[in-house]
Amino acid sequence: xxxxxxxxxxxxxxxxxxxxxxxxxxxxxxxxxxxxxxxxxxxxxxxxxxxxxxxxxxxxxxxxxxxxxxxxxxxxxxxxxxxxxxxxxxxxxxxxxxxxxxxxxxxxxxxxxxxxxxxxxxxxxxxxxxxxxxxxxxxxxxxxxxxxxxxxxxxxxxxxxxxxxxxxxxxxxxxxxxxxxxxxxxxxxxxxxxxxxxxxxxxxxxxxxxxxxxxxxxxxxxxxxxxxxxxxxxxxxx
Amino acid sequence: xxxxxxxxxxxxxxxxxxxxxxxxxxxxxxxxxxxxxxxxxxxxxxxxxxxxxxxxxxxxxxxxxxxxxxxxxxxxxxxxxxxxxxxxxxxxxxxxxxxxxxxxxxxxxxxxxxxxxxxxxxxxxxxxxxxxxxxxxxxxxxxxxxxxxxxxxxxxxxxxxxxxxxxxxxxxxxxxxxxxxxxxxxxxxxxxxxxxxxxxxxxxxxxxxxxxxxxxxxxxxxxxxxxxxxxxxxxxxxxxxxxxxxxxxx
Numbered sequence: 001x002x003x004x005x006x007x008x009x010x011x012x013x014x015x016x017x018x019x020x021x022x023x024x025x026x027x028x029x030x031x032x033x034x035x036x037x038x039x040x041x042x043x044x045x046x047x048x049x050x051x052x053x054x055x056x057x058x059x060x061x062x063x064x065x066x067x068x069x070x071x072x073x074x075x076x077x078x079x080x081x082x083x084x085x086x087x088x089x090x091x092x093x094x095x096x097x098x099x100x101x102x103x104x105x106x107x108x109x110x111x112x113x114x115x116x117x118x119x120x121x122x123x124x125x126x127x128x129x130x131x132x133x134x135x136x137x138x139x140x141x142x143x144x145x146x147x148x149x150x151x152x153x154x155x156x157x158x159x160x161x162x163x164x165x166x167x168x169x170x171x172x173x174x175x176x177x178x179x180x181x182x183x184x185x186x187x188x189x190x191x192x193x194x195x196x197x198x199x200x201x202x203x204x205x206x207x208x209x210x211x212x213x214x215x216x217x218x219x220x221x222x223x224x225x226x227x228x229x230x231x232x233x234x235x236x237x238x
Numbered sequence: 239x240x241x242x243x244x245x246x247x248x249x250x251x252x253x254x255x256x257x258x259x260x261x262x263x264x265x266x267x268x269x270x271x272x273x274x275x276x277x278x279x280x281x282x283x284x285x286x287x288x289x290x291x292x293x294x295x296x297x298x299x300x301x302x303x304x305x306x307x308x309x310x311x312x313x314x315x316x317x318x319x320x321x322x323x324x325x326x327x328x329x330x331x332x333x334x335x336x337x338x339x340x341x342x343x344x345x346x347x348x349x350x351x352x353x354x355x356x357x358x359x360x361x362x363x364x365x366x367x368x369x370x371x372x373x374x375x376x377x378x379x380x381x382x383x384x385x386x387x388x389x390x391x392x393x394x395x396x397x398x399x400x401x402x403x404x405x406x407x408x409x410x411x412x413x414x415x416x417x418x419x420x421x422x423x424x425x426x427x428x429x430x431x432x433x434x435x436x437x438x439x440x441x442x443x444x445x446x447x448x449x450x451x452x453x454x455x456x457x458x459x460x461x462x463x464x465x466x467x468x469x470x471x472x473x474x475x476x477x478x479x480x481x482x483x484x485x486x487x488x
Contacts, residue, residue, distance in 0.1 A: 041382040042410055142276035168324075168408045170276045170437055172478030196411050199484070235411050 004067055006031045007052070007083070007159055008192055012061035014051040015214075020059065021047040022214045029159060029192060034185045037194045037199035037224060038235060039211035045194045046088055048211065049161050053085040054078045066158060080108045084157035088164045089150040091097055094137035098128055100137050101147050105154030114154070121150040124180050142173035149177070153184065160184065160234075161192040178204055198235045202226040212233075240303040242267040242402060242431055243288070243319075249296030250280075250287050257283040259455035265400070270422075270432045272442040272463065275452035281435045283326065284452065285402050289321045299401065315345065320398025324405045326389040335360050335373040338391045345396025363441040365423050366428070367391045369375045383414045387421060399466050401432040407438045419444050433435055439467070439477075439485060451476060 017022035021044045027230045029035050039045050050056035052063060054075040070078050079085075084105070084216035092101050102121060105113045122129050125146040131139060136147055145165065152160050165181070166174040172196070182204060186189050201222075202208055204211040208225040210218040218225060225231055241264035249395070250258040258280045265271055274283050286292045288299060295309070299307050301317055302486055315321075320337065328337050330343040330432060340358035341352060364370045366385045372380065386406045393401055407415050415438060422445055426432050436442055442449055442463055449466045451459040453475045459466045473482045 027367045041414060053259060071445060096479065140276075164409065168277075168437065169482040170274075170404060170476055172476055175478040175480045196409055201404065234413060236413075 004033070004064075005029060006033075006160060007192075008062075008064040009052070010062045010064075011107065012032075012051065012058055012060045012063065014047065014056050014061075016056070020214065022062065025211075025214075027209060027216065028173055029190055031158070032185070032188055032190050032192045033207065034193065034207035036180075036200060036208040036225075037192060037211060038198050038208055038225070038231075039163055040235070041196075043211045043215040045211055046163055047193075047214075049085060049163055049194060050131075051140060052083065052161065055085075076108050079155050079157075080126040082156075082158035084160050085151040085153040085190060086148050086152040086160065086162040086165075090144045092144055093133055097138055098135050098139065098227075099132040102128075102132075102150050102154055105151035106156075108155065109151065113180075116162075117154050117156060121153050124153070124183060125150055126190075142169050142177070145173075145177060147167060148181075149184075151165050153189075154193055159190040159192065161194070163194045165193065165195060166197045198231075228229070239266075241243070241300075242269075244286075244300040244303075245288070245326035246300070247297035248283055248284070248287055248294060248299060249294055250283055251295045255454050256295075258287060260454070261452070262297075263456055263457065263460060265433065267399075267433060268426075268431055269427065270426050270447050271434070272449040272453060273433060273435045274442060274449060275458070276439065279452040279476075280450055280455040282404060283455075285321065285404055285435060287431075288314075289319055289402060312344075315396060315398075318397070318399035319402065320345075320393035320396045320400070321402040322389045322393050322404055324368060324408070326385050328385065328388055328392070330377055331373050333376055334369055334380065334391075335364065337377060337388060338363055338395045341395030342397075342410060345398075350450040351443060354473055358372065359397075360391075363391050363395045364431060366424055368392065368417075383410055383418065386410070390421065390425070394425055394430070398430060400433070401425065403432065403434045405435055407436055407441050410438075412440060414449060416441050416444075437483060441465070443485070470480070 005028040010029040010153050012025040013020050013023055024130055038043055047056055051058050054073050058071050065081055128146055163178055193201050203220040208222045245262040246262055248258055248261045275281055290309050294307050298305050307416050336359035341357045342356040364373050367390055369387050407418055446463055449463045451472050457471050467485055
């Protein structure tokens with residue numbers, strides 16, 4: 001018998017005042033899995049992440065995380081349950097120091113091990129070590145993405161969702177960040193990677209979901225998704 | 239022949255840091271040129287130097303042989319240098335067509351055209367960039383790829399002779415990028431010189447005849463894409479091994 005997945009999404013419908021964006025979404029993520037979410041602009045990827053984080057209201061369906069129903073819970077309660085979100089475009093506190101940005105990721109935590117978490121994050125991103133006192137806005141795009149991921153890790157999540165890791169970043173930086181994502185995953189954290197650069201996402205993920213017009217149209221092993229002729233045509237341009 | 243745009247030793251400092259450090263190159267009329275380089279290499283700063291947003295700390299920029307260094311941005315624009323911005327900022331309460339008409343009204347012509355002519359210009363630009371069917375929509379109804387198109391359309395409406403595009407493909411998937419490349423080719427085919435700042439290699443390889451690599455504010459390489467992207471220094475500084483393999487077809 002399969003264990004209950006870490007994240008279990010069933011029949012999720014959600015959206016905004018103008019109408020739903022997501023229609024009956026089913027997604028499962030197991031403990032320690034690395035899953036890619038792929039889809040065109042406007043397909044609803046960021047809305048799905050927002051709904052999982054409690055930022056967008058679900059109008060139907062259910063989100064279970066770690067065996068608990070977290071549907072439409074407050075965002076901070078969801079972070080405390082172990083689900084952290086690295087938003088698209090980094091969204092750092094520009095005029096605050098790198099260290100404060102990182103520590104804010106642990107804001108909801110009530111345990112005392114914040115310092116050790118910070119050391120842990122700096123081991124993933126040694127480039128940030130001598131920049132802890134710099135204002136976040138003075139960092140390069142790649143370094144800002146490191147802070148954003150680091151801030152997510154400071155919540156000590158069981159599942160980390162990263163929206164558009166590669167946006168606006170040089171290929172070599174994306175390479176390095178992807179290596180760190182793999183390390184984070186190897187250390188036991190599950191990841192949901194939303195990525196416009198589909199090849200990057202499918203190379204690193206174990207499984208993938210394809211979202212189209214608010215519906216999951218394909219789910220499977222990342223390698224199979226990558227080889228699917230429709231996907232190659234629609235997303236890879238091959 | 240005098241190049242259309244010529245940069246001589248262009249330098250821009252912020253505090254003690256030279257963000258652009260003695261960059262020299264020229265662009266011929268009708269070229270399509272890519273500018274790539276690591277984050278923080280000085281690409282957007284260079285574009286801001288050309289379009290007059292920043293005052294130079296050294297060197298000179300010449301437009302058809304005449305110095306334009308120190309000119310206000312609107313003067314540079316009216317000479318025929320159009321540009322887009324990385325973070326798109328459309329007029330949110332206007333329609334797509336109205337946004338583009340603003341570019342036509344306040345653009346490169348020294349005399350402001352009548353409103354009617356500005357809207358005619360907007361219509362022909364919307365046709366060119368593939369937004370004709372969405373002309374009367376509010377900007378808020380546009381998808382991300384269409385917002386990028388609108389950003390290009392607003393710049394094209396100013397009738398530029400040289401168009402500077404700052405990461406207009408960021409956040410698009412490969413198929414959306416191929417569509418956007420069609421738009422860039424269509425604009426280029428009207429005789430406009432195009433400079434693209436991009437991280438997306440598909441763009442550089444797909445459309446550029448020449449590529450310049452910036453690193454730490456200096457020119458690291460300048461040449462044909464297939465040569466430059468195989469340059470070991472470019473792979474070291476920018477591309478990384480995984481992408482280099484991908485480009486080699488691995």
